[in-house]
Amino acid sequence: xxxxxxxxxxxxxxxxxxxxxxxxxxxxxxxxxxxxxxxxxxxxxxxxxxxxxxxxxxxxxxxxxxxxxxxxxxxxxxxxxxxxxxxxxxxxxxxxxxxxxxxxxxxxxxxxxxxxxxxxxxxxxxxxxxxxxxxxxxxxxxxxxxxxxxxxxxxxxxxxxxxxxxxxxxxxxxxxxxxxxxxxxxxxxxxxxxxxxxxxxxxxxxxxxxxxxxxxxxxxxxxxxxxxxxxxxxxxxxxxxxxxxxxxxxxxxxxxxxxxxxxxxxxxxxxxxxxxxxxxxxxxxxxxxxxxxxxxxxxxxxxxxxxx
Amino acid sequence: xxxxxxxxxxxxxxxxxxxxxxxxxxxxxxxxxxxxxxxxxxxxxxxxxxxxxxxxxxxxxxxxxxxxxxxxxxxxxxxxxxxxxxxxxxxxxxxxxxxxxxxxxxxxxxxxxxxxxxxxxxxxxxxxxxxxxxxxxxxxxxxxxxxxxxxxxxxxxxxxxxxxxxxxxxxxxxxxxxxxxxxxxxxxxxxxxxxxxxxxxxxxxxxxxxxxxxxxxxxxxxxxxxxxxxxxxxxxxxxxxxxxxxxxxxxxx
Numbered sequence: 001x002x003x004x005x006x007x008x009x010x011x012x013x014x015x016x017x018x019x020x021x022x023x024x025x026x027x028x029x030x031x032x033x034x035x036x037x038x039x040x041x042x043x044x045x046x047x048x049x050x051x052x053x054x055x056x057x058x059x060x061x062x063x064x065x066x067x068x069x070x071x072x073x074x075x076x077x078x079x080x081x082x083x084x085x086x087x088x089x090x091x092x093x094x095x096x097x098x099x100x101x102x103x104x105x106x107x108x109x110x111x112x113x114x115x116x117x118x119x120x121x122x123x124x125x126x127x128x129x130x131x132x133x134x135x136x137x138x139x140x141x142x143x144x145x146x147x148x149x150x151x152x153x154x155x156x157x158x159x160x161x162x163x164x165x166x167x168x169x170x171x172x173x174x175x176x177x178x179x180x181x182x183x184x185x186x187x188x189x190x191x192x193x194x195x196x197x198x199x200x201x202x203x204x205x206x207x208x209x210x211x212x213x214x215x216x217x218x219x220x221x222x223x224x225x226x227x228x229x230x231x232x233x234x235x236x237x238x239x240x241x242x243x244x245x246x247x248x249x250x251x252x253x254x255x256x257x258x259x260x261x262x263x264x265x266x267x268x269x270x271x272x273x274x275x276x277x278x279x280x281x282x283x284x285x286x287x288x289x290x291x292x293x294x295x296x297x298x299x300x301x302x303x304x305x306x307x308x
Numbered sequence: 309x310x311x312x313x314x315x316x317x318x319x320x321x322x323x324x325x326x327x328x329x330x331x332x333x334x335x336x337x338x339x340x341x342x343x344x345x346x347x348x349x350x351x352x353x354x355x356x357x358x359x360x361x362x363x364x365x366x367x368x369x370x371x372x373x374x375x376x377x378x379x380x381x382x383x384x385x386x387x388x389x390x391x392x393x394x395x396x397x398x399x400x401x402x403x404x405x406x407x408x409x410x411x412x413x414x415x416x417x418x419x420x421x422x423x424x425x426x427x428x429x430x431x432x433x434x435x436x437x438x439x440x441x442x443x444x445x446x447x448x449x450x451x452x453x454x455x456x457x458x459x460x461x462x463x464x465x466x467x468x469x470x471x472x473x474x475x476x477x478x479x480x481x482x483x484x485x486x487x488x489x490x491x492x493x494x495x496x497x498x499x500x501x502x503x504x505x506x507x508x509x510x511x512x513x514x515x516x517x518x519x520x521x522x523x524x525x526x527x528x529x530x531x532x533x534x535x536x537x538x539x540x541x542x543x544x545x546x547x548x549x550x551x552x553x554x555x556x557x558x559x560x561x
Contacts, residue, residue: 014561015561052398052401052402053401053402054398054401054402054560055560055561056556056560056561073404074310074404074406075404076404077402077403077404078404080402082398082399082402084395084398086395088394088395088396088398089394089396090394090396091394092324092327093320093323097320097323100316101316101319101320102399103312103316104312104313104315104316104319105312105313105316105317105399105400105403105405106313106403106404107310107312107313107403107404107405108312109312147399
């Protein structure tokens, strides 16, 4: 299937000389939730700003639905909705007026029924006649989503959608995003909340210092890069790891009463059975055990650290 | 053409005018009425008429032009500067709209507001002095062309400005002096020869003169020159706007 967005060798150097993007290649699949992870200043916003037409690229090509974003800007932009990172709103307009304005701006005829549906879906209907300046921060964030959805886009960019948003609203936002994906909208989400990507994304891209470090399915990424650890609570303290168990590269806890075994989740044999057998043979008993898998956050931190 | 976008921008800008009725309409009308009292009633008792037209009636075209220029610039510059200031410009830049459609929406709304204001001032003037319009079609042509040209100029200022102070600099330091020295309250022919020659370098002279001609057939310069000056200024502004969108000046990085 043709990717809905194809980015080739995209670079951006600002007038100040700062290189925000370095030859980025990326494909976004139709109907997926793609999370672009990266620390502040990594190039996330620059990348989506170029796709949306707000920033000019220095070199490279971006195709949306097979069409060049510059040559076919009308067709391309009418497919895209953008929710910016900052809460930039028309303070003096009503919720209804500013949402209707967005629909017209993107070339769609007035459709009060659609605007009503969008505002209801985002729990803004009761506030439709209120001035934007009277809304809370969370409501303003939802209003930005309503404006972006007013022209029924096929692609939605969410630039740090839950930055500064409380936990409850963040979960509401996630539900909204999932519902949008279920309705067929492709969603590109930039975030530095790993939890957000882990919760929602189908695929994850990690960007740092303008370079795309990897793009993987979230599950595959965690399988591939995720470490798993078996922690054994020992019956009796050990002074050191016996030489007979050296091949397992065990870590002995500070107080000598835990042993931690790190193993490869993709290996055919994890070595756990053999380890337990040999521990039994060496007379080392345990009273409890548990396993831990590294989170996307651990993976992300590792990757970004390597670029420093 | 994305007519829905043009309509959306136009209505959005017009709605702002109604929301700020005091600032958009009432305030300029009040200022004009004060001009009538000060210049018409006070000075008019000393200068009874100019070339057969009562002084009060003579200054009407100049007063309309004064408001038209300042309000066109103010409306259009604020209209495009405010989204840049608040950050909502992202929506305009990411929308499927061409530069022509953006200009039609913003400049069209600013010019409409100025023309409405000009007509209201004319109606207000009618309460103070007897008005005569010899060439109503030309009067409308001058009114609309000047409103559009100076709204374009205001649009350029709104793109250029990077603070509210800069938004005010050109209207206050350039346009207002040029308007006052452009024959708004007098005929250029009343000046000594040296200052008459200097006035010919003031573009506002041509606008006021042409506009006054459409009322009383009185002109400081040939009406053809006035039409040419209006089109010339319009052309310059269009070229500047074309360059802004081609380069993305102050809009895109």
